[in-house]
Amino acid sequence: MPLARSRLGLLLLGALLTFLLYLLHPDAGKRGRPAANATARTGMAAGELPVFYREVSAGPQAGGTASPGRPDVLFLHGQAFTSKTWEALGTLALLAGEGYRAVAIDLPGYGDSPPAEMVATAQGRVAFLDRVLQELGMRRPVLISPSMSGRFALPFLLAQGDQLAGFVPIAPVGTKDYAAEQYHRVQTPTLILYGDRDASLGPQALQSLRHLPRHRVAVVPDAGHACYLDKPEDFHRALLGFLRQLK
Template sequence: MSRYRAALAGLGLILIVLLYVGLPGPPEQTSQLQRGLNVTVLAGLTRGNSQIFYREVLPIQQARRAQVVLLHGKAFNSRTWEQLGTLQLLSKRGYRAVAIDLPGFGNSAPSKEARTEAGRAELLERVLRDLHVQNAVLVSPSLSGSYALPFLMRSHHQLRGFVPIAPTSTRNYTQEQFWAVKTPTLILYGELDHTLARESLQQLHHLPNHSVVKLPNAGHACYLHKPEAFHLALLSFLDHLP
């Protein structure tokens, strides 16, 4: 009888372990110490049908009104902004910052919505809603322009600010469409980016409420080449938003 009870107990323990491993866990929490800032980076999945992975830091000072949403380019993901110290720096300055993995990148699964312009705009709108982001400032490098620009054109009234960094897809919109967007905009690009930066500038200049910052001796991913200059420009823009 004792062997029978021991076997049952062992079987029960195995089932508990299997259930624990199979169940989704709470958002990951990892303490980060970077550039002298001791903050906690949270990671998790949005609740939408097409679940999107995100990282965020809560402000370690009193929260400011603007909330910064960081997208990414083709060769990157949300972790780029953690490794660069951008999430941590924004937290120290009192901004809530969220970095997301676009569908098919990082820890986000591919999504059928991403196949169309309207689908990409709706997906981004839903992600912001799921994460309770308000007064968003959207930072959009390179590839992420295919998400940020459709969103900007249809939902720019929801944005507090827009920071395009040589985004793709600018040719998909007319001069009149850009004129209609009143969102405060900081156009950032690297001095050595002679292709996409130059192409996007031709269209982004039609945004009526914009300023331009060129980062010297920086290429397409200018935020990686000149992170301090990038952070200074971004923080100055955020701090002076109405």
């Protein structure tokens, strides 16, 4: 009996030591925790309008602080997509690594953002984006607007383009709703971007957006309407080239 008790005591002591070593190990408890550069998923309250957004903090930009002199970048999305698209493509992480604060939102009624009555009109959509910029603390960001999100971005550009450091329309809808004279008045630097296999919205948007006086055009080869999905490396190269020349 004394021998059995001694062995049991040693086993219990060994188990206790193993447990203590686990707790003291530098990797202990990391499972289930977000990594230092994980995407922040937060419900953002814009007045009474909750909006879901994604933002990646990485490297020296941890905490959402961008490098001096580099504009913030706000990503909208197309009808079949959400803010998750820009996370999955690595776009948010890429820009964070380059020193930009990059944020992607779910537009009202998409992804994790609930519907909002105010965005039923163009004026309401302008007010919506204005409030989003205020609540996110984004001053003169670059606005990225693919496809359906043109219904939000274009009226904002024409009404408050001076609040943007740059504009990147990616085959947006709604370009025919405005006259050439309206586009002529906008002084926001613009990168008109579309895939060369987009035979519909890409060229159609170009016909209207070419009236923006400070525009340049980038055509992504062998890419369709969602050119950023078809050729992400080419898309990222064009986007970063545009961002780097902004002042």
